[in-house]
Amino acid sequence: MNPSNFIHPDDAAALQALKNIPIFPTVMEKLFQYGLDEIRWSENVTTNLRLSERQLPEIYKHLPPICHKLGIRIPELYLQTSPIPNAWTSGNNRVYIVVTLGLIRRFKDEELDAVLAHECGHILCQHVLYSMLADSIYNLGDFFVESIVGQIGSVAMKPLKQALVAWSRASELTADRVACLITSASTMTRVLARLEGMPKSILNDMDYEAWCAQGADYENLKNGNAWKKIIRYMANTDIDHPYGPVRAYEVNRWEGSSQCKQLKKQIKLIGSGKRCPKCGNFIDEAWGFCKNCGNKLN
Template identity: 40%
Template sequence: MKISPNEYIHPEDKAALDNLMTIPLLPACVKAFIKLYPEHFLYGMNMAQKIRLGPEQLTEIYGFLPPICESLGIGEPEFYLEMSPVPNAYTYGDTRIFLTVTSGLIEYLEKEEIRAVLAHECGHIACHHVLYHTMANILINYGAQVFGPLALAYKPVILALLYWQRRSELSADRAAVVVMEDHQPVVDTMIRLAGGPKSITGKVNIELYIKQAEAYDKLIDESIWDRILQGVAIMNADHPFLAVRTREIMKWSQSDHMQRILKCIREDETAPKCPVCGKALKENWKFCRSCGTKIQ
């Protein structure tokens, strides 16, 4: 059952994107990016430097992807494995979307945690985050070379993109919970990335860890100076702090909204299916309302 991204987009993601759209320089920046952005260049570099995963290439890794894409109602991105000891995954592109995982991520995480990471990345695709993520990355890394002296003029745009990108990660975390139908693998992944091997982090008290996020919020709420310092600390980051992400996942997972989504998914999984299109049927239907097939 495909769940609309509107059901799990974080309100701060939507608000930050709405604000982003009001920046006077953004339309010019987008036009320049689309004109200059060499998507085929990235494709060539991926094909030459990484291993493309597929039905006949490292299927034990590739096999995670198709069910996730089906759950989110998206087409499969090109899927690559990259040599790096750092556990990481990222998604770039626009008309051609590339999802890359590092060897460090595959070696370090358990299977369910790898699925959670891939569901998070595919959540970005479902929420249409990828173009702006790619813009932010290229402007940060190559803006000076591409735009020369004009690069300084784009700094406010970059900071606004990063501010939004941090909020967009919260939506992708929610997408991962929807795909996994459980918050625990997503939370476990956050704990692993924050603290290390499962032999250690398996004993972490989640409630106490979440209280760290509450202490962080209290710090920036009670002192203007601390708010400024923490703002400077995160202004160039593209992800929120892990304790904050974990707290947001737990809060949303316990909400009535998330419980309704899970109920719909589970009802769909147990419902009889149309023999032609495979969509769920209800008992009193004489015809499939998706494809029109007569039900015997």
């Protein structure tokens, strides 16, 4: 799975803008010097429950098949006892996903798959390090942020913060596409509604098409006069995820694209586990000949 085949254009543009900020490399270097990766890791391993084939295997078993389909190493998976449904990925040397008890209790199996695939999407696209930085920057009391603001100055930090917020929001759109590849846009849409805090009674009655239409209305704002003002306002607020209906609209729109259909086919082949004995590529059992090397099958 090559991220260039599915990266959301807003993500690509925002990442470029982030990389163009002059102090960005310095701040990244300081992040390592400060040991943010190790600090986050130590907080995680002493607080959360590491899942495995031995530790709550019914939850853990969701993760390995997703990683196999996406072609990534299986990250560690942790359970946090928070009742609020949420999930995130962190770690550079040891990448790990955390899911909360609130999410495990409320989300159906396929919805959990979508959440894990979304997180694996962040790993696949190498978002994790930048999102760790973004997380620290939102967290104003963080020592790391205080120390870099002390060295670099808050004025120089401002454009970096704005670019990080914009990128972080756009990166969710790419990760949602990965969730769509493993599950479906409709599952991801339901996940988004759940994450917005909708209770079960509302989820069952909600008209998801109408909800996506709200996202489309927002997209239309981009063509209007006020768009620049809206962007500036958002860049100065600490909203790290784009709004639910916008993500729902984006992921549903993408599912109809030829790009998504092609990738879904590829994932289905990988999921089947059957390989061509001659070239080693994944094959469909229905094929008479390997579409990669022409080898006669069966």
